[in-house]
Amino acid sequence: MVRGWLLDLYPLEEGTMVVWIKCDDNRAVRLVDSWHHCIYVAADQKSLLLDLLKRDEIRDFIVDWAFESKFESIVDLERSEILRLTLKDARKAQQLAKTIQRHAPFDVYRIYNVDVSPQQAYFYEKELFPLALVEAEEANQHVRWKVLDSIEATDYEIPSLTSLKLRVNVDKQLKLPSFDDQIKSIQLISKKGEALTIDEGSETDKILSLVKTIRQLDPDLIHTDDGDTFTLLYLIRRAEVNHLQDQLILSREQDPLKWPKKLGNSYFSYGKILYKPASQKLYGRVHIDESNTFIGSSCGLHGLIEVARLCRIPVHTALRASIGKCMSSLQFYNATKRDILIPWKPTIAEEFKTVWDLMVADRGGFIFEPKLGLHEDVGEIDFSSLYPMIMAKKNISAETVSCKCCQDSTQLVPEVNYHVCQKRRGIVPNSLDLVLEKRRIYKELMKRATDPGLRQVFDARQASLKWILVCCFGYLGFHNAKFGRIDAHISVCAYARKILLDAVRIAERNGFSVVHGIVDSLWLKKRGAGEDDYENLCEEIRDELGFPISFEGIYKWIAFLSSKVHDQIPVLNRYFGIFRSGEVKQRGIETRRHDTPSFITRFQEEVLQTLAKSSDLQSAYNLLAEALQILRNYSNLIREGRVPLEDLVIQRGLSKNLDEYENNTVQAIAARQLQREGRQLFAGQTISYIITDFYSKNPWNRVLAYELITSKTRYDVVKYLELLAYAASTILEPFGYARERLEQIVLEDLHQISIA
Ligand SMILES: [Zn+2]
Known part of the structure; x- marks a missing residue:
């Protein structure tokens, strides 16, 4: 019997699942379970399904089949007879599904559970999850599991995992490292920072030495800076060149690293194009690519493990997955437990909508437009996790809105009057219950x-759950979500508006007036109101509406900003203000944007900190001279060429593939410079560059990709001064300093200097 934590798992030969257990005594134990993966197929007639079974090209994929009674759709009230196909090789679910589709006109066969990975299916079936504490017994090629842990647990123990950082230094022949360059040296760095360098002998010696050292040190986690996009790919290429492709084994499994079938995918998400590189998986260890992890970088290892456990998604996958993908796995688990199938492609159609429906839908969240400019003594109150709370409390889910079972339901959605199921708990609220509850407990534990x-551990865990709550609403209407549906999305919006309007009514009843409101926050004003008055108001709203709301604070002053593009239309989340505590809050301005050079961010923050010293609006005006002095100091640094280039880097995503760019946007120029040096680039990847001569007639000279800068590179003084003035105007415009005037200040000085 083995006792320990489930570290990694993967299907290997036909009909086996390999599971690695990390034991208390630091050993990693490999278990092999005989197990088969399944997909499901439905059709209008059983004969069509029987036809399928006669085909050799289908039979080649399967070891077994059976008819099972399942809910084909999440909205179904009755079970249907569905064909289960048991796969020989768990890794070929997609291939089998595509083969079935190829042999029949579109829509004859409806295929299910194809997107559930074998690992997820195994977790769901065995009630397991990553880093679960288990006892396992191997007998007759089967593993018997005893789970000593639960995903509800908030005080679970994590084993101490050993880790190494892998870094490869390339003997560059050109400006950029290329797969054709030889390995200069390889470094393995321990958690404590001790580095082991492999730099002796031929390239073959170095690769073999790496393999041997990894085997000896046997880490659970291998960190890389860019393993998915460069380091591991480079090692694979170098191993191939030296005829060592079968010996490049960094996994615990005796399986060499292989070149991926595809390097990555560009895809659309919320109107933006993003790039996802193929992942380089290690078997029996976890490969953490620090540049390719959203959850890992925003919530740390403890947040990542919380999400992986809760959503029953392998750590390797959770590292690279979007929050939406993790959350889907949680919903798949809940659906599977109810015998509901998971569509291969989204199938729930949107209901027909009237003009009124669409108008209501387009209005989206609650909006009370602010009067632009400066306001004094404004207080802010925010509903906490309002949208997920609505989904959970009001039971909003794809299958509960306008359900078939409760035509006479007494619960009607405001404005749109859809009825909501009163007999069944929806999959989405069902999945959210645990997230909301665990987050509440972690916040308590933190206190x-x-x-x-x-x-810190509790904080990381609650923060990772917050991401799920933030993303879950968007997913409800997202067309790729399996259990998403626009009517459910509309219902949540309608409830949210109703709740905000009710809150406004209660505030007004208590003598407050509304300055601004958006989505789940209200900015209020009442002459002479103190913190107690706001706290009391929050309590009254909580009691009356049943949704938690908290008091953020009273601002000494706050500025609501217009959009910089359309001056008259306020962008709803652009503001900055100073709380009575002296704390600064800013949203939608340069400091919060990822593409702002760090030099500009620092400048804007310094100006805000200076204004934060004010006690009221009048004294803020008295600090303007100081703010303008900061502007002059920063513009001097730019002019004198004293700003380090890395502080001026601008990062932008490539919105399309390079050959699709017709205009010479600065991103496209920088990307082409990299391409000329041999770098392959895809839509959605991020490009870093310095502005070198923005107004140059020759587009090539306008910017320089950051990877290509040399000691001779000079930045464009005028353009960076303009950017500085622009950032200054965001803060100072409400105080009467328009951008033109600030530009004059920074550029006039420049003019004087060039004359001198
Ligand atoms: Zn119902």
Whole structure:
């Protein structure tokens, strides 16, 4: 019997699942379970399904089949007879599904559970999850599991995992490292920072030495800076060149690294194009590519493990997955437990909508437009996790809105009057219950924890759950979500508006007036109101509406900003203000944008900190001279060429593939410079560059890709001064300093200097 934590798993030969257990005594134990993966197929007539079974090209994929009674759709009230196909090789679900589709006109066969990975299916079936504490017994090629842990647990223990950082130094022949360059040296760096360098002998010696050292040190986690996009691919290529492709084994499994079938995918998400590189998986260890992890970088290892456990998604996948993908796995689990199938492609059609429906839908969230400019003594109150709370409390889900079972339901959605199911708990609210509850407990534990290390762990876990809550609403209407549906999305919006309007009514009843409101926040004003008055108001709203709302604070002053593109239309989340505590809050301005050079961010923050010293609006005006002095100091640094280039880097995503760019946008120029040096680039990847001569007639000279800068590179003084003035105007315009005037200030000085 083995006792320990489930570290990794993957299907290997036909009909096997390999599972690695990390034991207390630091051993990693490999278990092999005989197990088969399944997909499901439905058709209007059973004869069509029987036809399928006669085909050799289908039979080649399967070891077994059976008819099972399942809910084909999430909205179905009755079970249907569905064909289960048991795969020989768990890794070929997609291939089998495509083969079935190829042999019949579109829509004859409806295929299910294809997108559930074998690992997820295994987790769901065995009630397992990543880093679960288990006891396992191997007998007759089967593993018997005893789970000593649960995903509800908030005080679970994580084993100490050993880790190494892998870094490869390339003997560059050109400006950029290329797969044709030889390996200069390889470094393995321990958690404590001790580095082991492999730099002796031929390239073959270095690769073999790496393989041997990894085997000896046997880490659970291997970190890389860019393993998915460069380091591991480079090692694979170098191993091939040296005829060592069968010996490049960094996994615990004796399986060499292989070149991926495809390097990556560009895809659309919320109107933006993003790029996802193919992942380089290690078997029996976890490969953490630090540049290719959203959850890992925003919530740390403890947040990542919380999400992986809760959503029953392998750590390797959770590292690279979007929050939406993780959350889907949680919903798939809940659906599977109810015998509901998971569509291969989204199938729930939107219901027909009247003009009124569409108008209501387009209005989206609650909006109370602010009067632009400066306001004094404004207080802010925010509903906490309003949208997920509505989904959970009002039971909003794809199958509960306008359900077939409760035509006479007494619960009607405001404005749109859809009825909501009163008999069944929806999959989406069902999945959210645990997330909301666990987050509440972690926040409690955080307050009570006396050990700062422990407090950090709880904080990381609650923060990762917050991401799920933030994203879950968008997913409800997202067309790729399996259990999403626009009517459910509309219903949540309608409830949210109703709740905000009710809150406004309660505030007004108590003598407050509304300055601004958006989605789940209200900015209020009442002469002479103190913190107690706001706290009391929040309590009244909580009691009356049943949704938690919290008091953020009273601002000494706050500026609501217009959009910089259309001056008259306020962009709803562009503001900055100073709380009475002296704390600065800013949204939608340069400091919060990822593409702002760090030099500009620092400048804007310094100006805000200076204004934060004010006690009221009048004294803020008195600090303007100081703010303008900061502007002059920063513009001097730019002019004198004293700003380090890395502080001026601008990062932008490539919105399309390079050959699709017709105009010479600066991103396209920088990308072409990299391409000329041999770098392959795809839509959605991020490009970093410095502006070198923005107004040059020769587009090639306008910018320089950051990877190509040399000691001779000079930045464009005028353009960076303009950017500085622009950022200054965001803060100072409400105080009467328009951009033109600030530009004059920074450029006039420049003029004087060039004359001198
Ligand atoms: Zn119902």
